[in-house]
Amino acid sequence: MTIKIGLVGCGFISRSHLRGWRRVPDAEVVAVSDVDLARARERAAEFDVPRVYGSLQEMLQAEALDAIDVLTPPPGHKELVLIAAVYGKPILCQKPLALELSDAEEMIAACHRHGVRLMVNENTRWDPLVQALRSEIAGGTIGTPFYARFDSRYPIAWPTTEYPNSFLLNKHRFLTNQTRLIISEKMIHFIDVARFLFGDAETVYAQTQNVSPLLRGDDLATLVIKFPQMFIVVESSWCSKGYIRPSRRFVSGAIEGTEGTIFLGGQRGVTVVSDQRGTYVPAFDPDPQEEETFYRAQAHFVECLRTGAPFETGPEDNYKTLAIALKAYESAASNQVVAIPRLDAGGS
Amino acid sequence: MTIKIGLVGCGFISRSHLRGWRRVPDAEVVAVSDVDLARARERAAEFDVPRVYGSLQEMLQAEALDAIDVLTPPPGHKELVLIAAVYGKPILCQKPLALELSDAEEMIAACHRHGVRLMVNENTRWDPLVQALRSEIAGGTIGTPFYARFDSRYPIAWPTTEYPNSFLLNKHRFLTNQTRLIISEKMIHFIDVARFLFGDAETVYAQTQNVSPLLRGDDLATLVIKFPQMFIVVESSWCSKGYIRPSRRFVSGAIEGTEGTIFLGGQRGVTVVSDQRGTYVPAFDPDPQEEETFYRAQAHFVECLRTGAPFETGPEDNYKTLAIALKAYESAASNQVVAIPRLDAGGS
Structure with missing residues (x-):
């Protein structure tokens, strides 16, 4: 049917x-x-x-x-x-x-x-690269993760010499009036990936900027998210100048463990350097369309x-991702570390 | 005389x-x-x-x-x-x-x-690269700075495949017993550079790790330092695996402004991309010895x-740098944002 x-x-x-x-x-x-x-x-x-x-x-x-x-x-x-x-x-x-x-x-x-x-x-969960990261970590090739960094920078908040036609202004114009911007719109994907890979977070600390005069909301943000055994740094910018537009692979950065490091953002999106297995690129669809x-x-x-x-991304799960993103705004406004709440019983 | x-x-x-x-x-x-x-x-x-x-x-x-x-x-x-x-x-x-x-x-x-x-x-103040950064920023070629990131990673905390002779264990053995390690020993230089470039800080938030079983102190740390008009992220690691040992130029990273970005860590240590002046490398001694x-x-x-x-680095000035480094430990231990104290009158 x-x-x-x-x-x-x-x-x-x-x-x-x-x-x-x-x-x-x-x-x-x-x-x-x-x-x-x-x-x-x-x-x-x-x-x-x-x-x-x-x-x-x-x-x-x-x-x-x-x-x-x-x-x-x-x-x-x-x-x-x-x-x-x-x-x-x-x-x-x-x-x-x-x-x-x-x-x-x-x-x-x-x-x-x-x-x-x-x-x-939350479509990024289904990115083959994200699935490959999860397999790599579960397989133990980098040992116990102790740190990760996800960084994405797209110069799309205002017209620049390299990119005179701002994607954000031309294709996502509704975002120009949104006061909660890059964290809730873009970084939430990377926050969800972090939860998918590392489990539940305890606290978030965030700093934000609104640089582009053409936007009302945050166009650069840095989040430090604390998990029980590790912490991660998630950073995104739409207002940075002089950066070369990266490939569509979701981020650059690294996932570091006691036995090796997964480097994100290389030619095929990911490289693993492991004490046990040397240097290699895990198998995944190298360039899937976002679609x-x-x-x-x-x-x-x-x-x-x-x-x-x-x-996979029902209310109980996605609430935890959303809570990190939205509590980050509370943190940035108060300049304080904010605890991540859990959904009260009653969700479906 | x-x-x-x-x-x-x-x-x-x-x-x-x-x-x-x-x-x-x-x-x-x-x-x-x-x-x-x-x-x-x-x-x-x-x-x-x-x-x-x-x-x-x-x-x-x-x-x-x-x-x-x-x-x-x-x-x-x-x-x-x-x-x-x-x-x-x-x-x-x-x-x-x-x-x-x-x-x-x-x-x-x-x-x-x-x-x-x-x-x-505080010898890093006298690094020609640091002096060049200050001139570039003062000259206004990147407009108003709104963000900076300083990142240094040296795989020296334990023997690795690439570096079987750990520099830290062989040359700086006294550090292996120090509980306050990478922030106070290494990152303090970058904190001082940040103050030299951007003025007085308001707060610090830090997360640390002690990964190497051969060290007692922090061998990886991330600091978010808030200044009145901007924030910076300072990160250093001695325990990361798989990184190629970088040149001796003091860090990689970027200083981002409304008119352009200074990229740190390239071939000659720094590249500027500016709306006003295009892409160029500022003049400075390209590879001075640490000595x-x-x-x-x-x-x-x-x-x-x-x-x-x-x-230049008398007590009143250096106390502000030291305070950021040492308050970072308080922040990491409490998982709270910590205000940066000033030296009481009476110092010389």
Whole structure:
């Protein structure tokens, strides 16, 4: 039986989602909605989606949907998830789930109350490189990890000599007004990878900058995240000048252990230097498209709906990632170390 | 008139000091002392120093010295500075001045009470690269700095495949028992450079690791130091595996500003990418010997003794550097952000 998906939000990233859905067996996007009806029509035509709506509510009233894919800008997520929950529809929601923890808690509680399943679309979990990192660490080739650093720098916050057409201003214009910016939008991926690799964090300390006069939010941030046996440094910048635009591999940096180091960001994305095994590059798809990771997340969502298995990035798990990202803002504002809260019982 | 220097401590670094003193006009090392008299004799013979003593006190009683150069391991600094102060002799003391702030305060107060001038031998200040960085920033070619990162990694904490003879274990064996290690011994240089470039810091947050089983102290540390208008990340490691030993240029990293970025650690140690001036390498001595920086510090010490001018790295200034380094340990132990104290009035 084909699972009928209704997609909400037809902005830039909807193309990646729609290309992914095309490839998921037994799933079909039967309708899209957007407050900008012209944009919704355009996207529907492009991907042969039969029907178009101006709101989620209209779409839910008219369609017999099996699940909702929410990919509007983050400030809209809460209202849409609450509506879908009332209609009892399983939800795949683009990260970040929310820009305030209290909003996330409300969304998760509503889904629980209505018995609705919620998965956060944390697509980086499905990056083959991330999966390879996990295997390497589990395999013990670098011994016990004691430190990691993830660094990403893209000069996209303002036009520069090298990049006169700012990606952020042209393709993600909604972000220019968001006060919670690079941590919640970009670094949250690397935070999730860190949790996936190293477990649950205890505290976060953050410093942020807003450098670009064209943005309202943080365009450079450094987080120090403390785990029980190690700490990691996560850093991202959209405002740095003079950097060469890196490959699309998710970060540069290193994961250091007692028996060796995994270097991130090289030619094939990762190199391992191990006392036990010398120098080598672990096997993984060397350059998957970002869309591949969306497809894998979508396939996982559908598979779990079918089997009833828990989502990799269900509310309990993703709340921990979100909490680190959002508590980082509290830390930066107060210049204090902030403890990472856990979700109270009651989430689904 | 030649200034007669008595040198205390004939370990590894004394060769660099003695080579430096040879070049300072109108200064002469007339005696050396060490608790290991055989080592003192050996060093004296090597550098044609006429007389040798088993303690500073003996040396002071027997010699008409004009100044003392203290370069024992840090735990010995306090006692030696207090003795030299009683004898009224100006002191050049190797960094770190102390391993506890209270010790530094006591040493500075004693010098003040006895009217004795004290300079901390923070030789990195005199590195031509550091001077070039200061000129570049003052010249405005990268606009207003908003972030800097200094990173140094040397695989010297334990024998590795690449470096079977650990420098730390062979040449600086006294450090293996020191519980305050990489921050106070190595990173303090980069902290001082940061203050030299960016002014006074407000707070420090630190995480540390002790990875090598052959050391008691911290062999990896990350500090986030907050200045009024910017923050910096300082990171050093002696325990990382698989890193290629870098050039002796003091760090890799970057200083980022609104108009461009200074990249550290390239072929000639620094590259500037500036909106105003394109890409260029500022002029500085491309590869000075570390000893050159010792010589410059020593020449500054003698020149200030002669003219009465204040030391670049006198107690008031160096206390601020030391306070950041030592408060970092307090931060790492408590997992809290720590404010940087200032020296109470009374220092000289």
